[in-house]
Amino acid sequence: MSEKRIFSEFPPISKDEWEERIKEDLKGADYEKKLVWKTIDGFSVQPYYMSQDVGDAAPANHPGEPPFVRGYNSKGNDWKVIQQINSEKIKEANEFAINAIERGADGVSFKLCFSDKQEDVSNLLKNIDLSKKQIHFHSNHSYSVLAELICNEAKKRNYNAADLAGSFNFDSFGYYLLHGEYYNSHEDNMNELKCLIQNFGKRLPNYKLLNINGQHFANAGASVTQELGFAMASAHEYLTEMLSLNLPLEEILPKIRFTFSIGPSYFLEIAKFRAARHLWATIVEQYTKDINLQKTTIHGISSLYNKTLYDLYNNMLRNTTEAMSASIGGADEITILPHDFLLGNETEFGDRIARNTQLLLKEESHFGKVADPAAGSYYIEMLTQKVADFAWKQFQTIEENGGFRKAMESGLIKAEIEKTNAKREKDIAMRKMVYVGINNYPNTKEHFENPDSFLSKKQTEGNALQMKRGASNFENIRLQTDSFVKAGSKRPAVLLCQFGNLAMRNARAIFATNFFGIAGYEINSIVNDNSVEEGVKEIVKEKPGIIVLCSSDEEYTTLGIEYLKALKQTNIPVVIAGNPGENETLFRENGAHSFIHVRTLALDALEDYQKVLSVK
CATH class of the missing domain: 3.40.50.280 (Cobalamin-binding domain)
Structure with missing residues (x-):
């Protein structure tokens, strides 16, 4: 049967015809209120889109071509499954890491705050093949010292340091956002970064030395476009700082890695990861036409803002959709935090479920086999364009106010995020935004044995962002009740x-x-x-x-x-x-x-x- 004959049986339907049918089904209900989604950023999302709506929003290029909306790979997206190891005990952290790698993780990320001794690094990395698995460090007091210890460890174990891959979480702006101050001075931090790139950029060519923590904005309640726009502004500030210190562009750009939160808004998150590549390529294009330098590494990590203490197993469901968003959006590396991460005690069960969430998507659902599976979806193409446009406006606002550092130190970044978070909290308080098990559908039989340790701490001061989960206000009420009972009173x-x-x-x-x-x-x-x-x-x-x-x-x-x-x-x-x-x-x-x-x-x-x- 010819294609012409097949399609003759399905005549095209115009948008006006669709609209008439929708209005008929609505039976007089308000179209805007019922079907149009108003995002927290202020733009509207229609219930459906057709080819005439999309126009230039859908990229004409192929996967692997600039501006990289469709990803960096021409075929598939075999992202790296990263397991975050949170134990600060060397032996235990090593055991968790080996277990993760043996069971499918492509890399691990350590919180190494405890030592600058070669012996400790050797014990931490014991029985791990450094040439085949990525080793990331998401916390350390001196990455220059750590880099030297890693090079020494590679030499001792007869590895070529060029074969090692991973990242350091150097981000002095990120530190300021968390603490309200630099851990040295800004000038000292920039000189440290320059030395790190100069001394180890070539010795560890496959290590990312600078990490842009967009996740901090999201975990403080920022919107998708704020997270994206502020992260771009932060990266651009680092770029201009390093150029002013006479580092060549080709030494700086390959060392940058972005870490974005993977939030609960499934389609918006897909759009965010697609838009991130586009925006960074657009920024870098102003400095170089080398398309390889316009690429970066994008790491997605599950959001903490939408995770809950009560009804913990709901966090598994949240993690699943988040992993899907990041993989469909084309993230290069993904870290899914355990569903019980908020409890503070790392468990093999929690790690396994988090890791297997990704492995199921890769090995059984074959998400990694397709390059840009979202391509051609008019809905996602339009969302990608809108997210990019609104994030670019955020970026321009920061640049117009003197750049990221000035906006951060003046409190502008914090103030803008707090405005957005206030809108979120109002919706949560009125239960327009539902957290299953927290502000709706609670498990009334669930009680905490040690509630006092989980009650929210006092507000941060100065320009530090307030890291806060959306559910925390409701959880505090319930934790107070559990604490009241633990103190000897009868449950109300x-x-x-x-x-x-x-x-x-x-x-x-x-x-x-x-x-x-x-x-x-x-x-x-x-x-x-x-x-x-x-x-x-x-x-x-x-x-x-x-x-x-x-x-x-x-x-x-x-x-x-x-x-x-x-x-x-x-x-x-x-x-x-x-x-x-x-x-x-x-x-x-x-x-x-x-x-x-x-x-x-x-x-x-x-x-x-x-x-x-x-x-x-």
Whole structure:
């Protein structure tokens, strides 16, 4: 059957026809509110795109060609699976690393803060083939000293240092963002970086010596385009600093590596990794037409902002979609942190699940076999263009304000991120942005044995970014409850009193269970189809800290009022599940303490209930 005959049976459908069909299905609902996604960056994303919408957004080039939106490889994307080793005990860190490598990791990343002795480095790298596996160091007090020790170790074990691959997490701007100050002075840091590149750039040709930590912005609550734009500005600042110190361009550029957070917004994250290559190539093109120098190494690491302490296994699901985003987006290296990373104790199980998440994508789903699998998706091509455009505006704003260093030291970077994070926190507080197990659908049977060690610490001062997880405000409420119980108090109890309309009382009881379960309270329920007097007797017998009436709007104005009057003498706060509307004054006059419904600012309400119950 000819192609012409096949397609004659499927005539093209115009955008106007699609729009008419959509409006028909919406049955009068607002198109913009129902279907158009408003990102936190301020741009709108349509529910679908057609070829005429995309225009020049879809790159005409092939994978491996500048500006590298479609990746650096012409065939496939065999990214490196990196396992982060967080133990600071040399023997234990070595054991974790060997286990990871034997079970499929292409490289490991150590937190080496403990020593500058050759013996310690030898023990850390014992039984690891340095010529076949990447060795990264994400923390160290002196990378110049460490580089020398690695070269010595390679020589001692008869390796050619040129065969070694990995990276150092040198990022003095990143240090400033975390601590509000440089670990020496800015000038000393720049001279250290210059020496590191001069002394080890050629001795360790396959080591990346400068890492741009875009993840810090994201983990403080920045948007996708802020993370991308600020990271580009940071890298550009380093580039101009090194050029001013008379380092040649061809010695600087190959030593740069970007580390981006992999956040929860699946399609936006795919677009971010694609846009990152484009933006960096655009910047470098102003300095050189050598397309090989316009490439860089992009490392993705799972976000901490969206991870949770409660319902830890949900973090596995989050990690899975994040690994997919980074691989589809064309990351060169990916680190998936264990689902239990926040607990602070590295476990073999957590490491294995994190590692296998990537291995399944590579070995069973064959994600690494295709170069730029997102190509041709009008939706992702448009997202990539919009992310690139908005990130470029962020970059230009920083440059117009004197460059990254000045923007960072003046507090501009922190202020812009805090504005974005405030929007995020408002959406989380109102449960528009859902964290399963935290601000919705809690596991009410889960409790922490040592809650005090996980309560959020005080705010950072100065220009240091506040590293904060989106779930932390809600988690703090629940941790306070667990701490209250651990100190010897009885767990606060909420009693749901269901009466009247069966469908409405059940729906509102489910809502109330969900709402108060977020705070870690004990939830009990009674169903009373008899007299109000009998219902009140049963309620008093339970001795709850809070009473929640669950029924229909109509019955609240009749039976509900009777319950409120009868319960006044108990001095127990009575909450009505549902929006009171114009009857709020009536209910309050008869003893209603408060109301819970979908428009309730859940975070503020639960903080108030903590005070009512004397939970501190």
